Amino acid sequence: MKVLIVFAHPEPQSLTGHLKDVAVKELKAQGHEVKITDLYAQNWKSSVDRDDFEQVSKDDKLSVVFSSHTAYAEGKLTDDVKVEQEKLLWADTLLLHFPLWWFSMPAILKGWVERVFSCGFAYGVGEHDDEKWGVRYGDGIFAGKRAMLVITIGGWKEHYGDRAINGPIDDVLYPINHGMLFYPGFSVLPPFALYNTHRLSEEQIKIATEDLRERMRTLGSTDPIAYRKQNDGDYNIPALTLRDDIEPGAKGMSVNLDKSKK
Amino acid sequence: MKVLIVFAHPEPQSLTGHLKDVAVKELKAQGHEVKITDLYAQNWKSSVDRDDFEQVSKDDKLSVVFSSHTAYAEGKLTDDVKVEQEKLLWADTLLLHFPLWWFSMPAILKGWVERVFSCGFAYGVGEHDDEKWGVRYGDGIFAGKRAMLVITIGGWKEHYGDRAINGPIDDVLYPINHGMLFYPGFSVLPPFALYNTHRLSEEQIKIATEDLRERMRTLGSTDPIAYRKQNDGDYNIPALTLRDDIEPGAKGMSVNLDKSKK
Numbered sequence: 060m061k062v063l064i065v066f067a068h069p070e071p072q073s074l075t076g077h078l079k080d081v082a083v084k085e086l087k088a089q090g091h092e093v094k095i096t097d098l099y100a101q102n103w104k105s106s107v108d109r110d111d112f113e114q115v116s117k118d119d120k121l122s123v124v125f126s127s128h129t130a131y132a133e134g135k136l137t138d139d140v141k142v143e144q145e146k147l148l149w150a151d152t153l154l155l156h157f158p159l160w161w162f163s164m165p166a167i168l169k170g171w172v173e174r175v176f177s178c179g180f181a182y183g184v185g186e187h188d189d190e191k192w193g194v195r196y197g198d199g200i201f202a203g204k205r206a207m208l209v210i211t212i213g214g215w216k217e218h219y220g221d222r223a224i225n226g227p228i229d230d231v232l233y234p235i236n237h238g239m240l241f242y243p244g245f246s247v248l249p250p251f252a253l254y255n256t257h258r259l260s261e262e263q264i265k266i267a268t269e270d271l272r273e274r275m276r277t278l279g280s281t282d283p284i285a286y287r288k289q290n291d292g293d294y295n296i297p298a299l300t301l302r303d304d305i306e307p308g309a310k311g312m313s314v315n316l317d318k319s320k321k
Numbered sequence: 322m323k324v325l326i327v328f329a330h331p332e333p334q335s336l337t338g339h340l341k342d343v344a345v346k347e348l349k350a351q352g353h354e355v356k357i358t359d360l361y362a363q364n365w366k367s368s369v370d371r372d373d374f375e376q377v378s379k380d381d382k383l384s385v386v387f388s389s390h391t392a393y394a395e396g397k398l399t400d401d402v403k404v405e406q407e408k409l410l411w412a413d414t415l416l417l418h419f420p421l422w423w424f425s426m427p428a429i430l431k432g433w434v435e436r437v438f439s440c441g442f443a444y445g446v447g448e449h450d451d452e453k454w455g456v457r458y459g460d461g462i463f464a465g466k467r468a469m470l471v472i473t474i475g476g477w478k479e480h481y482g483d484r485a486i487n488g489p490i491d492d493v494l495y496p497i498n499h500g501m502l503f504y505p506g507f508s509v510l511p512p513f514a515l516y517n518t519h520r521l522s523e524e525q526i527k528i529a530t531e532d533l534r535e536r537m538r539t540l541g542s543t544d545p546i547a548y549r550k551q552n553d554g555d556y557n558i559p560a561l562t563l564r565d566d567i568e569p570g571a572k573g574m575s576v577n578l579d580k581s582k583k
Contacts (some may be wrong), residue, residue, distance in 0.1 A: 069371055069385065070382060073383075106429040109331055110489075120332060122333075122335075138433040158385075164431075165369075166368055166432035167425075167432075169427075172429055180434035218561045226495055227572070227574070228575040230492060230573060234423070234496070237488070238425075238487070238488075239423050240423070298480070298482075299479065299486040300486075301486075311573050311574075
């Protein structure tokens with residue numbers, strides 16, 4: 060396998076950094092090829108802005124979507140973005156390693172998504188008609204590739220349960236797993252999440268380390284999250300609502316999971 | 322009222338910028354005081370890193386949480402962060418104006434939250450015992466203040482419905498409204514969301530503009546989202562799960578809404 064790891068933590072010696080090192084070592088031991096994007100070490104430019112689009116002149120009104128599309132089509136994206144896109148095309152598996160900060164990914168990683176997932180590359184692709192609504196949600200540039208989050212969380216596991224105050228972890232991560240990864244075509248594996256990270260004993264870290272090693276050994280065989288594909292018939296088009304006869308009456312993000320595949 | 326507007330779009334002439342201008346004008350016409358944080362114009366530093374904590378020496382291991390706490394307690398946060406914290410303490414109302422990118426806020430705004438909402442200021446506050454679990458979720462530094470999102474969305478409104486593929490908009494925004502705003506104490510108003518932004522007619526923009534003006538006129542009287550307060554008895558402590566006798570059997574983010582208050 061060819062694995063791209065995107066690592067987003069300012070401290071290499073952090074627990075998040077430790078888990079990244081564990082993943083790299085185990086993957087290499089299994090004979091896989093690994094490339095790493097270390098966003099903080101690379102001083103990654105977090106914010107998408109006018110400087111990303113050399114073709115947009117000073118006096119032009121900037122449209123991030125359309126400027127991104129043009130720059131991608133004309134090969135005029137910045138070099139740092141092109142390098143990341145090439146790594147993504149090279150890889151068959153993407154791992155995002157980050158701490159959950161304020162119930163989402165760190166800004167520097169969000170900025171990686173905003174800048175690298177260009178219009179025409181990762182979104183804004185395909186025709187829109189009565190049978191399909193663009194190429195996305197289960198199809199797209201990353202179709203056939205796998206992605207997985209490896210995250211560290213300060214709070215308790217119980218606080219992310221089905222009836223917990225933070226919201227269920229799968230729903231908290233939905234905008235990332237479904238919205239950023241499944242959308243451009245990745246098959247998304249269940250996340251590896253380590254909780255209560257400020258209070259773990261050495262023994263608990265040892266156990267988590269072994270759990271992550273096992274996840275790295277089963278990367279190619281783990282069943283992905285059973286998100287429904289957009290253009291396979293489950294949704295009304297163009298409303299993109301689930302057909303009335305599927306899980307009638309059910310509401311919420313979880314209707315987008317095909318329970319028959321669980 | 323004293324209103325702080327945080328604006329996160331690289332193009333002042335964008336629709337997001339237009340809505341910000343509309344809000345400012347209407348609020349001033351109503352006699353309110355307005356301060357603006359224009360993140361792109363201010364060249365806001367998006368990523369929290371070692372440079373944020375002068376007290377952490379080069380050879381020290383950086384812990385973002387603990388370093389943030391120490392820097393806040395010792396008055397050693399960077400000047401740009403201190404200015405934002407002062408603005409937040411000055412304001413009684415916070416508006417976040419941004420485009421929804423990849424189902425979340427722009428990286429530059431996420432970085433504002435990460436850097437300004439310091440440990441000891443916006444989180445990591447209060448005692449943890451059998452009756453309360455820190456000061457948060459309905460209480461905290463921003464208690465008594467109101468917050469509201471004003472967002473622009475490229476997709477259709479239908480695509481964010483109760484059974485839609487993107488997930489219901491209230492759930493997509495839950496990590497922001499509940500996790501970043503209600504958590505440190507804000508009363509959170511229902512968002513102003515404008516959809517389908519790349520295809521709006523002048524007439525549609527005019528109507529949206531008038532809708533936003535009305536929201537600005539009713540900022541002080543609009544009922545906030547009825548999130549349950551953490552320490553008011555609805556949750557089991559320390560599990561922070563909803564009590565079994567409240568909405569028995571219900572699951573998901575929405576259990577954290579008190580339907581009796583809707």
